[in-house]
Amino acid sequence: MPTFQRREHSLSARETAPGALAMWLAEMEYPPPDCVTEMATRYLAGGHLGYPAGFDFATESLRHWARRRYGWATEERNYGWYSGVLHATAAVVLTLTEPGDAVVVLTPTYPPMLRAVSQLGRQAVRWPLLGEEDGYRFDLAALATVLGRERPTLLILNTPHNPTGRVFTAPELRALAEHLRDSPVQVLSDEIFADIVYPGVRHVPFMLAAGAEVADRTVTVLSASKAFNLAGLRCAAAIAGSAELARRLAQLPASLTGTTTVVGAVASAAAWDHGEKWLDAVINMLAANRDLLFSRLRQHIPMLAGRPPEGTYLGWLRARGALAATGDVRAELLRAGVDLADGTPFGDDSGRRVRLSFACPPDVLAQALDAIAVTCQTLADQPPSRSPGRASEGRPG
Numbered sequence: 001m002p003t004f005q006r007r008e009h010s011l012s013a014r015e016t017a018p019g020a021l022a023m024w025l026a027e028m029e030y031p032p033p034d035c036v037t038e039m040a041t042r043y044l045a046g047g048h049l050g051y052p053a054g055f056d057f058a059t060e061s062l063r064h065w066a067r068r069r070y071g072w073a074t075e076e077r078n079y080g081w082y083s084g085v086l087h088a089t090a091a092v093v094l095t096l097t098e099p100g101d102a103v104v105v106l107t108p109t110y111p112p113m114l115r116a117v118s119q120l121g122r123q124a125v126r127w128p129l130l131g132e133e134d135g136y137r138f139d140l141a142a143l144a145t146v147l148g149r150e151r152p153t154l155l156i157l158n159t160p161h162n163p164t165g166r167v168f169t170a171p172e173l174r175a176l177a178e179h180l181r182d183s184p185v186q187v188l189s190d191e192i193f194a195d196i197v198y199p200g201v202r203h204v205p206f207m208l209a210a211g212a213e214v215a216d217r218t219v220t221v222l223s224a225s226k227a228f229n230l231a232g233l234r235c236a237a238a239i240a241g242s243a244e245l246a247r248r249l250a251q252l253p254a255s256l257t258g259t260t261t262v263v264g265a266v267a268s269a270a271a272w273d274h275g276e277k278w279l280d281a282v283i284n285m286l287a288a289n290r291d292l293l294f295s296r297l298r299q300h301i302p303m304l305a306g307r308p309p310e311g312t313y314l315g316w317l318r319a320r321g322a323l324a325a326t327g328d329v330r331a332e333l334l335r336a337g338v339d340l341a342d343g344t345p346f347g348d349d350s351g352r353r354v355r356l357s358f359a360c361p362p363d364v365l366a367q368a369l370d371a372i373a374v375t376c377q378t379l380a381d382q383p384p385s386r387s388p389g390r391a392s393e394g395r396p397g
Contacts, residue, residue: 010232020339021368026110026162026314028229028359030285032271033278036228039270040263052262055081061269062222062237068276069195072205074239078246081260083234085192086112088221091257092238093120093154095249096186096219102152104143104185107347108316110162113190114347117156125150126347129164132307132318136164138172140179147183154186157206160193163316163346163355165309167201173209180214187218192236195227195279197311198287207241216242219249224268226312227279235264286313289358289365296369303376304354313359316343319352322379329354336375338368 016022031037059079066072082088097103099121105114107126117124127146129136146152157176159168168176180187189206197203207215223236240246271279293315294308303323306316317340319329326332329352330342343353358365 017334017339020334020337021364021371022339023356023358023360023368024339024341026226026312026357027231028282028313029361029364030229030282030359032229032267033275035270035274035278036230036267040233040267043263043266049262052259052265055079055260055265058235058265058269059237061272065272066205066222070203070205070208072208075243077243078240080238080240080246080249081265082236082238083258083260083264084225084231085190085221085223085236086116087234087258088219088236088238089113089116089156089188089190090120091249091252092188092219092221093117093122094256095252096188097122097153101154102150104146104150104152104155105347106138106155106157106161108163108343108353109156109158109347110190111345113156113158114345122154123150125152127155128347129161129166132164135307136161136166138168138176140175143176143179147179147185152185154188155180156188156190158190159206160191160197160203160309160311162193162312163314163341163343165307165312165314165316167197167203167311170204170209173204173206174211177206177210177214181211185217187214189218189220191220192223193226193312194222196283196286196313198283198290198309201310203311207239217245219245224271224275227282228268228271228275230264230267230271233261233264233267235260235268286359289313289360289362290315292362292365293356293358293369296366296373300373301369301376303379304372313357315356315358317354317356318350319354323376324352326379327351332379333372333375336371338371 012022012025059076063074066074082091102123102125103117104125104127105117107128114124125146127143130139194203205220207218207220218241220239221236225231240249290308297304303321304317304319306318323329330340333340341355
């Protein structure tokens with residue numbers, strides 16, 4: 001599969017350090033499927049780019065996709081369309097909470113998600129995952145404490161999980177829902193990576209596992225942006241668990257929330273209608289890259305370690321030894337010409353985490369790993385001499 005050329009207006013081109021390999025951003029270096037470009041081109045060539053009359057066609061495409069991929073029957077009346085997951089998140093937070101309310105956020109998490117809660121005038125309460133020794137897991141005892149102490153009105157879940165790559169199982173999701181059943185807490189389930197899961201793993205929508213009582217107060221956000229590399233087209237769906245929840249979301253003024261674009265909806269619908277074989281091929285490529293990454297780490301780069309993700313195309317890596325001792329892991333690897341995402345804005349307090357996107361050609365990934373290996377070997381061969389301060393990292397990720 002060919003790679004696409006980064007244009008000057010792309011986030012990756014503008015935010016990546018000059019001359020470095022861009023491994024920090026959660027997008028793929030593959031062009032979208034032909035069905036997407038053909039359908040979007042056909043629409044643009046039609047000559048009408050006026051106001052849309054709704055997105056029923058995209059709703060139907062996503063409903064069929066959800067039924068086919070996850071066995072999930074959704075109600076047409078419960079859909080709302082937004083310009084992206086963060087846009088949908090803001091709409092949900094504004095609708096379901098009041099200023100000053102506590103909002104529980106599973107951490108580590110996508111940095112703009114964590115920031116958005118505070119920017120909207122709510123109190124972000126971090127709920128950290130249990131560590132990676134047995135696989136990242138929900139800390140339900142800690143959640144019970146948070147529910148009793150903070151009295152939150154909303155919990156933000158993320159599965160498949162960015163950045164750890166966990167795909168939470170149906171029993172795990174049921175156990176989480178059981179802890180929420182007797183509380184008034186509502187749920188926003190960010191499932192933007194739902195379609196990037198590896199063989200032997202199955203994505204289960206939280207609403208399917210939660211049971212009716214908790215599902216009725218859940219909003220699930222889905223998008224074709226990660227699976228089909230369409231983030232620039234700004235299109236996401238928020239699916240309410242009940243007609244009453246959908247009604248409340250619809251009451252938020254459109255002048256405040258806006259919506260997606262027709263081209264974004266047309267492209268997304270084309271991906272869901274015709275892109276399944278393309279996606280399956282891409283997942284096979286990503287699985288091979290994942291295996292290459294973690295094999296090379298184990299064999300040649302012991303200063304970086306992590307668990308192979310069950311979903312997403314992201315490696316959540318922990319620095320060890322001399323690399324960790326530098327005090328700024330991202331800055332040290334940037335000197336090797338590899339630009340990774342610093343773990344601190346994700347909510348990691350260790351100062352030793354970085355996130356690596358492996359959705360790139362295998363030769364690019366191998367080049368990055370070679371450069372990292374050389375840097376780590378150099379560090380191993382010399383006594384520690386400096387511990388630079390950590391730079392603030394505010395990129396979208």
